[in-house]
Amino acid sequence: MWVRHISASNFLGITEISKDLGKVNRLTGRKGSGKSSFVESLQKGFTNKSERTEIVRHGEDEATIFIQTDTGLEIDRKIRNGKADYLKVKQPGEAVPSSEAFLRKFINGDIFKPLEFVDKSPTEQAKIILNLLEIPWTMDNITNWFGEIPEGVNYEAHILQILGQIVAHYYEERAAINQEIVVLKAQIKGYKDQLPPNYDGEEWRLKKVSEYYGKVAEAEEVNKRIDSAKNIIEGLESRIATIRAEAETEKQAKRNQMDQKRNEIKEFKQFLENKIVESQTVISQADTKIKQSENELDLELERKLQQLKDEYAIKKQVAKSLVNDEIKITEQRIVNYEQSIATKDQEFSSIDELEEQSLLAISEKADEKIKTEDAKVGSARQILTETVPVEVEPLRLAADQVAHMQSFLRDYDLMATMIREKLAPKEELSKTLTQRIEKGRELPMELLKIAALPIPGITVDSDGLIRIGQTLIDGLSDGEKLELAFRVAKAQAGELKLICLDGWNKINPSDREWIEKEINEDEYQYVILETTEGDLNVKIEGEI
DSSP: OOEEEEEEEEETTEEEEEEEOOSEEEEEESTTSSHHHHHHHHHHHHHOOOSSSOOBOTTOSEEEEEEEETTSOEEEEEEESSSOOEEEEEBTTBOOSSHHHHHHTTOSSSOBOHHHHHHSOHHHHHHHHHTTSOOOOOHHHHHHHHSSOOSSOOTTSOHHHHHHHHHHHHHHHHHHHHHHHHHHHHHHHHHHHTSOTTOOHHHHHTSOHHHHHHHHHHHHHHHHHHHHHHHHHHTHHHHHHHHHHHHHHHHHHHHHHHHHHHHHHHHHHHHHHHHHHHHHHHHHTHHHHHHHHHHHHHHHHHHSOGGGHHHHHHHHHHHHHHHHHHHHHHHHHHHHHHHHHHHHHHHHHHHHHHHHHHHHHHHHHHHHHHHHHHHHHHHHHHHHHHOOOOOHHHHHHHHHHHHHHHTTHHHHHHHHHHIIIIIHHHHHHHHHHHHHHHHHHHHHHHHHHHSOOOSTTEEEOTTOOEEETTEEGGGSOHHHHHHHHHHHHHHHOOSSOEEEEEOGGGSOHHHHHHHHHHHHHSSOEEEEEEEOSSSOEEEEESOO
16 A cells, blocks of 8 residues: 555645655755644544644644545544544545544554664564564463563563563572572571481471480489498498497486485485485474573663663563574475475386386387387398399480480571461572473474564574674664664555655765665665755655
8 A cells, every 4th residue: 555645734844735656756945944743744644643733724723634545545644622523534446433543453553764763772673572562462372471470561562571570570589589589598508507416306396305314313223222222231230339338328227316316316315405404403403592592581681770671671572482483394395305205215216127118118119119120121132132233324314415415406496487477488489480490491383483573584592683794783783773674664565555754865875775676676665854954845756
């Protein structure tokens, strides 16, 4: 399909233009004369796209574009300020249900400009070329390939570029995960380095340290009983001798106690006898005392006056009564003393019997102790016969080892928890990401096998990089890039086979030669823009 006729008014730099076009349409004129506006009117007519915001000529309310092709297709488009745009499309013999969608099938993207392609970056060039590769895919394919729809990916791009973004996304995510894995492994190693070599916490967790120390206690008790039995047997004679010596000492103490008691009785008896003698002396001297008192009173009587005689008589009677009372008390004391002596005589006579009984009790007590010691020796000998000594130190070492090993269980559990809950999931995620990265790297080659390459000599590697032969496109010379641009332009063109060369005067003469030759021989329609002096001029070469 070629453009046969175009009319435009009040569109960008165009006030009014109406031209029938041919195979080659050369537009010349100074900058601002309307050359680019002419090309943009073609693009706007077919795609409703424009590279500029203000399309309607300044001061006007409406711009119009009318295009007619050699197939009879007619496009009537009006762009209005403050009102809805207008579009009417006619196609002979065909109903047009949705105008914009109908037009999109005639052109792939924008009207291609090879010289602009040359000036683009290798990334932008690669994107354009990749868009030429028709590789069918859906978002369901993404889900099936990777098990999810990765975020942060431009799904409007070409599928090979999308796969490249996905791989980069997963690679970056895996790098972060692997860094976390490195940190976790370092932390786990820190825990492991604190554990004994080849430490198995589950093995030590099952051991009951109380049972081990219980065996140590049992062994110590057994050995203690054996040692006690040996000591009982070995010290029997010594203990019997000690018992007998203690009994003899106790007897002697008892004898001394009895002798002391005898002496005390004798001394007390002598004391009482002396008291009796003294009392009898007092009684025997009573009459003498009375006579002396009477004589003394008589003498006193004679010296006193008669009035004292009555008082004298009373005192005499009192003195006599006092002496008689003293005599009675003394006589009672004698009776008491005699009774005490009788009691002491009786007590004295029973000391020998009491001493004999005490000494006999001491001997019986000593004999009983000796029997007890003999019984202990018998039990001790039985213990020695029936009981085998136990090596306690190995049991204690085993118990200490269990206790020591179980002291590492906290670090072991922390390490195991970190491995199970943190490291293992991240390693699994890293493995999954690696699988997805590998899948993302394999897919381009698989997809390229079913993709039709529209440009001879062009290849796309698994990373989505474009090569001409073996050379990446960013390594091509300017002439090779220009030639590639023409190949891409022709490959990209849809039913509308229209190519625009904007900047003809920038192309060197040698390249112009092969371009002119190509233009004259191919089936494409060209719009060539060249900056010159003067107003816009359109030169038509070759009729449609």
